[in-house]
Amino acid sequence: DDLHTVWSDSTVVRSVAVTGPLEAVGPGDTPSRRRIFSCTPVDVSAEVPCARQILEDIAYRAYRRPITERAMDTLMAFYRDGRELRDFDTGIQYALARILVDPLFVFRFEEEPEGLNEGDNYSLSNYELASRLSFFIWSSIPDEELLATAQSGELSDSLELDAQIKRMLQDPKADALIKNFAVSWLSLQQLNTVNPSATDFDGSLRVAMRRETELLLESVIQENRPLKELLTADYTFVNERLAQHYGIPNIRGSHYRKVNLAGTGRHGLLGHGSILTITSAPNRTSPVIRGAWIMENLLGTPPPPPPPGVEINLDDAPAAGEPVTSLRQRLEQHRQDPACASCHNMMDPIGFALENFDAIGKYRDQTNGFPVNTGAVFWDGTDFEGPDGLYNILMSRSDLFVENFTEKLMTYALGRKVEFFDMPSVRRATRQAEQEGNRFSVLV
Numbered sequence: 001d002d003l004h005t006v007w008s009d010s011t012v013v014r015s016v017a018v019t020g021p022l023e024a025v026g027p028g029d030t031p032s033r034r035r036i037f038s039c040t041p042v043d044v045s046a047e048v049p050c051a052r053q054i055l056e057d058i059a060y061r062a063y064r065r066p067i068t069e070r071a072m073d074t075l076m077a078f079y080r081d082g083r084e085l086r087d088f089d090t091g092i093q094y095a096l097a098r099i100l101v102d103p104l105f106v107f108r109f110e111e112e113p114e115g116l117n118e119g120d121n122y123s124l125s126n127y128e129l130a131s132r133l134s135f136f137i138w139s140s141i142p143d144e145e146l147l148a149t150a151q152s153g154e155l156s157d158s159l160e161l162d163a164q165i166k167r168m169l170q171d172p173k174a175d176a177l178i179k180n181f182a183v184s185w186l187s188l189q190q191l192n193t194v195n196p197s198a199t200d201f202d203g204s205l206r207v208a209m210r211r212e213t214e215l216l217l218e219s220v221i222q223e224n225r226p227l228k229e230l231l232t233a234d235y236t237f238v239n240e241r242l243a244q245h246y247g248i249p250n251i252r253g254s255h256y257r258k259v260n261l262a263g264t265g266r267h268g269l270l271g272h273g274s275i276l277t278i279t280s281a282p283n284r285t286s287p288v289i290r291g292a293w294i295m296e297n298l299l300g301t302p303p304p305p306p307p308p309g310v311e312i313n314l315d316d317a318p319a320a321g322e323p324v325t326s327l328r329q330r331l332e333q334h335r336q337d338p339a340c341a342s343c344h345n346m347m348d349p350i351g352f353a354l355e356n357f358d359a360i361g362k363y364r365d366q367t368n369g370f371p372v373n374t375g376a377v378f379w380d381g382t383d384f385e386g387p388d389g390l391y392n393i394l395m396s397r398s399d400l401f402v403e404n405f406t407e408k409l410m411t412y413a414l415g416r417k418v419e420f421f422d423m424p425s426v427r428r429a430t431r432q433a434e435q436e437g438n439r440f441s442v443l444v
Contacts, residue, residue: 027089036092047088051079055095063104064134064142065127066151075099108135126150129161136413137168137444139176165444169221178218185408186269186297188213190278197283198360200245208242208256209274209361215256216269226438227405228398231268231298231391234261245273245362265356265363267391270294273361280359285367287351294350298394300404303343349376353390403430406443 027033038057041047055075059067075095082094099105110128124132130150134142142150146164154160168174183189191210215237220229235258243251246266248259261271269275279290296302355372358364365372374386384393394401406426407418418426433442 036096041088047083047091048076051083051088051091051095052076054092055079055099058096059099061141061144061147062099063102064108064131064147065104065125071102071104108132123156126153126155129155132413133164133168135415137165137177138171138173139180140173166441169441169444174221175218178214178221181409181412182214182217184412185405186213186275187278187293188274191274194277195282196277196280196360198358201277201360204241205245205273205360208239208245209272209277211239211256212237212242213269213272213274216272219258221440224439224441227402227433227440227443228395228438229268230405231270231394231398231401233268235259236261236266236271242273245360247363265387267387269298270354270387270390271357271361276354276357276361277359283359285351285355285357285359287348287355288344289351290354291347291349291351294394295347297408298404299397299400300407301400303347346379349378349384350390352376353384353386356386399430399434402433402438403427406430406433409443 036058037054039050039053041050052072056067056072059071059075063071075098078098079091079095081091083091085094103109108128108131110124113122116122127147127150130142130146134140134146146155146168149155149160149164155164169177188210191206194206216230216233219225219237220227220233237256237258238246238248238251239254239256240251241254243249243259246264248264251257251259261267265271275293276290279293280286281289292303353374353376355367355374356363356365358367374389375383376385376389377383378393382393384390403426406429410422410426410429411418429443433439436442
């Protein structure tokens with residue numbers, strides 16, 4: 001029987017039970033079974049050669065490289081244990097279980113050539129390069145074409161490498177790069193745990209916010225558009241729930257569609273409810289968090305943590321007889337402390353420019369009875385105001401954005417942080433991307 005689950009804001013699936021088939025004869029026939037059993041022994045004498053063929057094929061794909069005789073002997077020993085216990089299928093099952101716990105499957109190994117001196121560079125093998133590419137772009141193992149290209153030695157050829165990258169980026173499996181890199185770079189995983197006090201924030205809005213950001217990245221990546229469009233895009237992707245939140249009329253249904261943002265005060269990532277929500281406190285906006293987030297994730301200039309002993313709680317109610325103040329006024333008073341001013345003079349002005357957006361990304365002109373003041377002075381002395389002024393500031397420093405994006409992408413691709421010795425590669429990639437229109441595929 002088919003299983004269908006209809007999701008709504010209040011749906012909670014606590015368990016699912018599947019019964020049957022009740023009178024099964026034999027293991028059945030499925031696409032995954034056919035994928036494993038590339039041969040079927042016709043008699044007992046054919047079982048060992050067939051088992052070896054099956055395991056060689058699967059191990060080659062699982063280990064992402066040719067299998068050694070020693071490793072093959074290990075797998076065949078597990079096959080024999082299962083075969084002696086029950087039958088041919090059980091033997092294959094035991095050997096498959098051994099493959100799935102093998103370090104060669106679980107981890108990515110890159111072997112250093114013998115005789116290297118300290119600081120020497122060396123090239124990856126074609127198989128190692130195939131694994132890097134596949135886990136980078138697909139978050140999974142190489143496919144047969146990529147392994148065949150590695151086996152032939154052609155993957156080290158720059159033209160063939162470019163062709164494989166373009167093919168992989170166009171494959172539906174490249175969605176993993178969009179979703180996983182978005183989480184890694186933009187900290188979108190925080191959207192799963194934020195709990196704003198706003199009464200109009202719900203699960204549907206949470207999902208729509210995240211999907212909007214993923215779709216913008218998908219648009220820029222799959223259409224190979226300039227990276228700067230992540231900041232300047234005058235369009236976004238909304239369904240009915242998110243459109244209502246943004247005040248965009250005439251959008252109906254759960255389907256996401258591309259809409260123009262003219263007149264909404266929004267541009268690119270910094271107009272997304274996802275980013276504006278994760279950079280807010282539960283009960284109010286936070287110019288400090290928003291400014292620090294932009295400095296770290298967009299400009300690559302993270303501020304240092306606050307010095308020990310400094311009071312950072314700006315939510316305290318005024319003492320009896322003291323006037324009610326706006327958040328901006330409290331922050332300005334906070335910056336009078338020299339220990340705080342050095343960092344806050346950089347972070348706060350960036351965050352002030354986004355104060356037209358509340359703690360869940362709704363547009364507003366007033367907050368707590370005070371008119372929203374979005375005027376600010378950038379750390380180099382440039383005056384700017386509001387989201388448009390901030391976008392102009394960021395675009396005048398777009399080289400910082402592209403270089404930082406390159407660092408984040410390299411960190412994701414390599415699975416480690418970028419070190420000082422990586423920076424020539426970062427700068428070289430950034431320069432080449434600039435010459436070719438800052439296209440995503442060039443950076444990859």
